[in-house]
Amino acid sequence: MPSPLLKPNELHPKGKTVLSVQDITVSFSGFVAVNGMNLNLRSNELHFLIGPNGAGKTTMLDVICGKTKPVSGKVLLPDGTDLTRKKEHQIARLGIGRKFQAPSVFGGLTVKENLELADDQNKGAFHSLRGLRGGEISHAMEEVLTQIGLTDRILVRAGALSHGEKQWLEIGMLLLQEPHVLLLDEPVAGMTDDETLKTGELLRSIAKKRSVVVVEHDMEFVRQYAEKVTVMHEGKLLTEGTMLEVQQNPVVAEVYLGKRRKQDAVT
Numbered sequence: 001m002p003s004p005l006l007k008p009n010e011l012h013p014k015g016k017t018v019l020s021v022q023d024i025t026v027s028f029s030g031f032v033a034v035n036g037m038n039l040n041l042r043s044n045e046l047h048f049l050i051g052p053n054g055a056g057k058t059t060m061l062d063v064i065c066g067k068t069k070p071v072s073g074k075v076l077l078p079d080g081t082d083l084t085r086k087k088e089h090q091i092a093r094l095g096i097g098r099k100f101q102a103p104s105v106f107g108g109l110t111v112k113e114n115l116e117l118a119d120d121q122n123k124g125a126f127h128s129l130r131g132l133r134g135g136e137i138s139h140a141m142e143e144v145l146t147q148i149g150l151t152d153r154i155l156v157r158a159g160a161l162s163h164g165e166k167q168w169l170e171i172g173m174l175l176l177q178e179p180h181v182l183l184l185d186e187p188v189a190g191m192t193d194d195e196t197l198k199t200g201e202l203l204r205s206i207a208k209k210r211s212v213v214v215v216e217h218d219m220e221f222v223r224q225y226a227e228k229v230t231v232m233h234e235g236k237l238l239t240e241g242t243m244l245e246v247q248q249n250p251v252v253a254e255v256y257l258g259k260r261r262k263q264d265a266v267t
Ligand SMILES: Nc1ncnc2c1ncn2[C@@H]1O[C@H](COP(=O)(O)OP(=O)(O)OP(=O)(O)O)[C@@H](O)[C@H]1O
Pocket: 028, 031, 033, 051, 052, 053, 054, 055, 056, 057, 058, 059, 060
């Protein structure tokens, strides 16, 4: 068990593998959604998972966080722990944070109360008795508030926040759990241009200390922020590299264009 005093970046210097997906296959009642997928996640890296609709990207995140169990394969931590054998809450405790596409904050609670709830969940019941008085917030919470840009909004009900602000709040709640790996599904969908830009900068700052994996369809966003891109197609790893490298891969172009041609033929 690593010392809780160590920060994720001290545990895993840049470039070290923090999670290894090995030969994962997922079947939904006989339909193979992921077919022998491999994926290496490294520390301090902003890693995008792209591919046409139905490629298996979300399913892959679901496998890593334990929401979906594969029929075969492993998801290994550096100490050899296989996450496919763990339950969702155990995986969260092992430092894997998952954000789903729709924000799931408590609309009736303020920003501060939502963060406190996440902080309490993380640290256990005694945390509530740690002696902070009414208006006070913990140092960790203060740092997170600054990072997600909601310091001036702490007393606003989450339900009254903009779509982008809700997404940042949820990311903040995950950050309080100090995950080593953060998994996000289409975080900028439905955001304004300004919110998209702020989210990109936020993810970049988070990836300075953690491994961040983003499933994304917005190619402009990927181009702007990706350090590494993995392309999935029909449940398999098609290729990976920098955005420039995968863009220049003719098979990637064919996969995307092929999809579009099929759609054009239908409409
Ligand atoms: N619970 C499920 N039951 C049956 N089929 C499923 C289930 N979840 C996903 N699928 C199917 O598995 C395939 C992969 O789905 P997945 O959502 O992982 O793809 P994706 O790459 O994330 O697609 P998108 O970009 O459209 O979100 C799709 O054909 C989808 O219809």
